[in-house]
Amino acid sequence: MATRKTRLVVIGNGMAGMRTIEELLKMSPDEFQITVFGAEPQPNYNRILLSPVLSGEMSFQDTVLNDWDWYEKNNITLHAGKTVSKIDRRHCVAETEDGLVVPYDRLLIATGSNPIMLPIPGMDLPGVLAYRCIADVEHMLAASKNGKHAVVIGGGLLGLEAANGLSLQGMDVSVVHLCDWPMERQLDQVGGGLLKSALEKRGLKFYLSRQTEAILGDSRVTGVRFKDGEEIAADLVIMAAGIRPNIALARNARIHCERGIVVNDTMQTYDPKIYAVGECVQHRGQTYGLVAPLFEQAKVAANHLAEYGRMRYEGSSVSTKLKVTGIDLFSAGDFNAGPEDEELLLQDAARGVYKKLVLRNNKLRGAVMYGDTVDGAWYFQMLRDGTDITEMREHILFGQAHLGDAGRGGVSSVANMPDTAEICGCNGVCKGTIVKAIVEKKLFTLEDVRAHTKASSSCGSCTGLVEALLASTLGDYSTKPSKKAICACTELAHEEVRDAIARLGLKDLSDLMSALGWKTPDGCHVCRPALNYYLLSAWPGEYQDDSRSRFINERVHANIQKDGTYSVVPRIWGGVTSPSELRSIADIAEKYAVPTVKLTGGQRIDLLGISKENLPKMWGDLVEAGFVSGHAYGKSLRTVKTCVGSEWCRFGTQDSTGLGIKVEKMTWGSWTPHKFKIAVSGCPRNCAEATIKDFGVVCVDSGYEIHVGGNGGIKVRVTDFLCKVCSEAEVLEYCGAFMQLYREEAHYLDRTAHWIERVGLAYVKQHIVDDAAKRAELYARFLESQRNSQDDPWKARAEGKDAHEYAPLATI
Amino acid sequence: MNWIQVGSLHDIPRQGSRVVNTPDGEIALFRSVDDRVFALNNRCPHKGGQLSQGIVHGKRVTCPMHSWVIDLETGSAVAPDVGCAHRHEVRVQYGAVFLSVEAEVCRA
Ligand code: SRM
Numbered sequence A: 001m002a003t004r005k006t007r008l009v010v011i012g013n014g015m016a017g018m019r020t021i022e023e024l025l026k027m028s029p030d031e032f033q034i035t036v037f038g039a040e041p042q043p044n045y046n047r048i049l050l051s052p053v054l055s056g057e058m059s060f061q062d063t064v065l066n067d068w069d070w071y072e073k074n075n076i077t078l079h080a081g082k083t084v085s086k087i088d089r090r091h092c093v094a095e096t097e098d099g100l101v102v103p104y105d106r107l108l109i110a111t112g113s114n115p116i117m118l119p120i121p122g123m124d125l126p127g128v129l130a131y132r133c134i135a136d137v138e139h140m141l142a143a144s145k146n147g148k149h150a151v152v153i154g155g156g157l158l159g160l161e162a163a164n165g166l167s168l169q170g171m172d173v174s175v176v177h178l179c180d181w182p183m184e185r186q187l188d189q190v191g192g193g194l195l196k197s198a199l200e201k202r203g204l205k206f207y208l209s210r211q212t213e214a215i216l217g218d219s220r221v222t223g224v225r226f227k228d229g230e231e232i233a234a235d236l237v238i239m240a241a242g243i244r245p246n247i248a249l250a251r252n253a254r255i256h257c258e259r260g261i262v263v264n265d266t267m268q269t270y271d272p273k274i275y276a277v278g279e280c281v282q283h284r285g286q287t288y289g290l291v292a293p294l295f296e297q298a299k300v301a302a303n304h305l306a307e308y309g310r311m312r313y314e315g316s317s318v319s320t321k322l323k324v325t326g327i328d329l330f331s332a333g334d335f336n337a338g339p340e341d342e343e344l345l346l347q348d349a350a351r352g353v354y355k356k357l358v359l360r361n362n363k364l365r366g367a368v369m370y371g372d373t374v375d376g377a378w379y380f381q382m383l384r385d386g387t388d389i390t391e392m393r394e395h396i397l398f399g400q401a402h403l404g405d406a407g408r409g410g411v412s413s414v415a416n417m418p419d420t421a422e423i424c425g426c427n428g429v430c431k432g433t434i435v436k437a438i439v440e441k442k443l444f445t446l447e448d449v450r451a452h453t454k455a456s457s458s459c460g461s462c463t464g465l466v467e468a469l470l471a472s473t474l475g476d477y478s479t480k481p482s483k484k485a486i487c488a489c490t491e492l493a494h495e496e497v498r499d500a501i502a503r504l505g506l507k508d509l510s511d512l513m514s515a516l517g518w519k520t521p522d523g524c525h526v527c528r529p530a531l532n533y534y535l536l537s538a539w540p541g542e543y544q545d546d547s548r549s550r551f552i553n554e555r556v557h558a559n560i561q562k563d564g565t566y567s568v569v570p571r572i573w574g575g576v577t578s579p580s581e582l583r584s585i586a587d588i589a590e591k592y593a594v595p596t597v598k599l600t601g602g603q604r605i606d607l608l609g610i611s612k613e614n615l616p617k618m619w620g621d622l623v624e625a626g627f628v629s630g631h632a633y634g635k636s637l638r639t640v641k642t643c644v645g646s647e648w649c650r651f652g653t654q655d656s657t658g659l660g661i662k663v664e665k666m667t668w669g670s671w672t673p674h675k676f677k678i679a680v681s682g683c684p685r686n687c688a689e690a691t692i693k694d695f696g697v698v699c700v701d702s703g704y705e706i707h708v709g710g711n712g713g714i715k716v717r718v719t720d721f722l723c724k725v726c727s728e729a730e731v732l733e734y735c736g737a738f739m740q741l742y743r744e745e746a747h748y749l750d751r752t753a754h755w756i757e758r759v760g761l762a763y764v765k766q767h768i769v770d771d772a773a774k775r776a777e778l779y780a781r782f783l784e785s786q787r788n789s790q791d792d793p794w795k796a797r798a799e800g801k802d803a804h805e806y807a808p809l810a811t812i
Numbered sequence B: 001m002n003w004i005q006v007g008s009l010h011d012i013p014r015q016g017s018r019v020v021n022t023p024d025g026e027i028a029l030f031r032s033v034d035d036r037v038f039a040l041n042n043r044c045p046h047k048g049g050q051l052s053q054g055i056v057h058g059k060r061v062t063c064p065m066h067s068w069v070i071d072l073e074t075g076s077a078v079a080p081d082v083g084c085a086h087r088h089e090v091r092v093q094y095g096a097v098f099l100s101v102e103a104e105v106c107r108a
């Protein structure tokens, strides 16, 4: 094509700027002619890792994110060591100090921030340094060779990391801080006190509640004087009193600025040709000083530069970890309890552990942890998701391991695990492999780790561990975006898509993708099945199911086996069968020479090893004998397990078998976000294991106890007790209503257990138990959609539907 | 090159796949959403899963077994996975699909 590429000029070769370019190249590799200006002479490096460089744990080379080759490979013109001095908006050009003039069609400002240099006498003496870039670190390292005493002004994150590094380089370090305790923006007084004494043990000196009045010296620094007159010696002074967005350039170009360059949710400044990202930006009144939110901004900016125009940045919540090896500290959210808040405290002086959680309306608002931060990622997740914690209230403070977690979900201290510890059981990935990939491939996000190691890409139960590994390896303060997109084809989260389907009346898969700006022509194996399900659940009877968006098992209505054959599981209502049924199954098994006949864990019979060509014929025979599909392959109702109940059992209180069959007849054929299992037990001995099912009924003398949200799989979860009812009719109504709520609201591939943990039992109760009208509506919608889904898929296929699925195209 | 006619375009569902049996094993034909046809050996380079049973999206197919993604144009597994599903030349003329049974080794 002859059209000219869009000229994109980037000012600032730092973390946010180059992340934006990386994102842009992914989306739009050829549309732009990119020029980057960086005041620093180095290629793009990871500023976060300056502290390990200072303390001698890493070399500068380890921190480089994109080396010179990267710029060349991607045809990016890099002017390293050149400072842009002017933006001429009228002529759309950027000018450098030494007279270079570069025109732009789009401009991206990513100038970061500047360290605050306090206006006190002596600031410009040699030996006074800020802590911002690699040059600062090199100066500090040089100074540490010659001098003995270092004074760090500012006891925040940066100050403490600098102090720790210099002390590891052998200097005598004093930290001067205005407040009564260090890191007061991230820690409460108790946490700050613990931190202070831990750092003192490592040799740092603290001068708290002190204000520096002057820096002393004639030709070099020699000391520091406080307001109260005391003086201390110093060969090196580090200013770490905070940062200020670097907006001079933008302000001189009369781009609207307040504290930072003001941008909207698309990261656009008041000049529509000019975008800004990173620490120089002010978004909805907030400025940020951590990379996680900046990376989210980068994604959004790239999306709009590439003219996809689909994403919005809506602000981020951030959490903090201090990167001082050996000190475990975590904080997130608002940890100063107000009058309407409640504080949960745990202090264990012997172990040096302190935890504080701040709650409002049964939701987590803030967390401070010192000494034991294993659960940091978990708390942060609940904080951001606004999880209702009513149910775990009594244990929450003790961490996830205390929630009766019998599966792999229990997070043990990842940092202390050996490299050989298996993190992802599904894909057999060990800690060492993950850490190596994070370090060598420079991974920042969960998605990156999934792509490169496959860890956490299957059942997902190790996600928390992987996130903890990311956090402990990178020392990054936060690794997760504030909302989770369905997959890489979109930025939209599950709820947003469900909302849009209803709001815009979308009834077709490809319309949906184009209306919502899908980045790929026809989605991928992750989003298509989800979208197909959402459309199916939104428009029962109306939406035409798209078999091409179904996993193989659901597409051909049988479970694929490792050798490419299939298994067939006919429905056996409530697990009750008869000699004649068994006889027909036996005959059919013999007719097709079925190699394995097995009783399943779900009270039915599995015929394994059937070739694809034989499936329709075999189904024809089964249908003739009165069977329907057992949906053993579907995100749908699976089994209703029952026990013998009052008909035979000496303890039985109600007819659990009969009730189970009624429930199964009502619910079979329904599609759900994930598989759905039911059981009915005749008494509290619970032989049908109803309390690990998605919906479980335990019969008692006076009626029926209803339990929901159980799971017996990867991570065992016992049900929550929902309520007790008096009649079978009510059991059916509650069951239909519960299933419908789950179908309409859960994310695709959420079992009821995950869904309830996310929305809270109280929410479910409110809709199903407290509000009889809601319940009735849900139930009615359930029955309505069942009218369209209780046709047997096997019968249809035996009669010839989708015949092409089962036969080869040709044999040559 | 030896072309064999194996069927017509409309025998293969859009975003779907059909299998051709050959003496050297199965070949899977895929039809992308924009009606291009590709052919690969019907064996996933990971553990031999039947690629014909996967979900077809863009010019890719996701293996039904453990979700490797294979590029239909080259036959290579999409990074970070590595492997080759051996593509075959396909030609569609006047709606008829012709296949060359010689398998190619992935270039990438
Ligand atoms: C056949 C059966 C094993 C058996 O021989 O007994 C079975 C076989 C499979 N199970 Fe299961 N599960 C079977 C009962 C169970 C049970 C027990 C139960 O239902 O009471 C459980 C635990 C209860 C639960 O689900 O909470 C169970 C928990 C799982 C899980 C983990 C689910 C989870 O939420 O953690 C998976 C994996 C998944 O679905 O992603 C799974 C997946 C599978 C798959 C579909 C694996 C796959 O994708 O190929 C197996 C298919 C084999 C096949 O082709 O038939 N199977 N599976 C059982 C069929 C019951 C039936 O009659 O339909």
Ligand SMILES: Cc1cc2nc3c(=O)[nH]c(=O)nc-3n(C[C@H](O)[C@H](O)[C@H](O)COP(=O)(O)OP(=O)(O)OC[C@H]3O[C@@H](n4cnc5c(N)ncnc54)[C@H](O)[C@@H]3O)c2cc1C
Pocket: A011, A012, A013, A014, A015, A016, A017, A037, A038, A039, A040, A047, A048, A049, A050, A051, A082, A083, A084, A085, A110, A111, A112, A113, A131, A132, A133, A158, A161, A246, A249, A277, A278, A279, A280, A288, A289, A290, A291, A292, A294, A323, A475, A476, A477, A478
């Ligand atoms: C020591 C240290 C430790 C940190 N630790 C963490 C941590 O653990 N976790 C975390 O999340 N965050 C941490 N941060 C913060 C994080 O590094 C910053 O939030 C991030 O680097 C900001 O990215 P940015 O692109 O906005 O700015 P920068 O990365 O600073 O990039 C801005 C770039 O623009 C250049 N520039 C400025 N003006 C011009 C101009 N006029 N012309 C040309 N170039 C210009 C600058 O030279 C600079 O290279 C740390 C910061 C420091 C200093």
Ligand code: SF4
Pocket: none
């Ligand atoms: S436990 Fe279930 S999924 Fe695992 S091997 Fe047995 S049947 Fe297959």
Ligand code: FES
Pocket: B044, B045, B046, B047, B048, B049, B063, B064, B065, B066, B067, B068
């Ligand atoms: S066999 Fe294809 S992904 Fe494993």
